[in-house]
Amino acid sequence: MNDFTLTTYKLLLTALQSSGYSFQAVEDFIRTPKNKNTILRHDVDRLPANALRMAKLEHESEIAATYYFRTLSESWDEVIIRQIADLGHEVGYHYEDFSLCRGNYELSIINFKLSLERFRKICPVKTICMHGSPFSKYDNKKIWEKYDYRDYGIIADCYLDVDFDEVFYITDTGRSWNNSSASVRDKVNSKFDIKIKDTNDLIEKIQNDELPDKIMINVHPQRWNDAFVPWCSELVRQNIKNVIKRWVIRREEFRSQNPGARR
DSSP: OOSSSHHHHHHHHHHHHHTTOEEEOHHHHHHSOOSSEEEEEEEEOSOHHHHHHHHHHHHHTTOOOEEEEOSSTTTOOHHHHHHHHHTTOEEEEEEOHHHHTTTOHHHHHHHHHHHHHHHHTTSOOOEEEEOOOTTSSOOGGGGGGTOOGGGGTOOEETTTSSOTTTSEEEEOTTSSSSOGGGOSSOOOOOSOOOOOOSHHHHHHHHHTTOSOSEEEEEOOGGGOOSSHHHHHHHHHHHHHHHHHHHHHHHHHHHHHHOTTSOO
């Protein structure tokens, strides 16, 4: 089975449905969580057209998900954002203001507020999710050390307001599942330690009832293609990116172990 195709993604959704999992967008989960449940989240880092294809596939299966869009040109497309919202999916802000503003708190919160206003001209936004910005030294979540997103009509940040000892977090960051060596910041503290080789392995674990009742799956739409050329392009691009990420991770580990090292 070819991994990271929409065909494979459809099989993953079918396995979850057949195993009795319901689906909730992030906002719905925060407000009224269900018992056996998949919180389906998408970080639209780039290629919004891929996000629309995925949103239509989910809609056909009567599944609601959350799509987090950046405001940079590689992610932002007002027409597609509106279409995805009209399909019944939640749209949220994939914020990266702290890294874009190079750690300036005052500029970061101004940028955050303006970006929210831009979104809300299209559709409501009630939840947010930080963009990892793996090649920046700034962690976007740090903006909330000084400010409170609830002051801006946000009910939850999907990293900060979910108990990951209760919800098993699964992410395809790095074009693999929960690969810590390919993820700089897309990680959570959790009691769960379930290894997943590939999507076929994930499907088998779902079918064999080997996963907890509550799951959050973070799927980046740009990784999933049925057409050969974009599938290969994403594979090559991600492999190069993973090499750089591993260097960044090793650098940060060295700095944490050697506080006197030059930053």
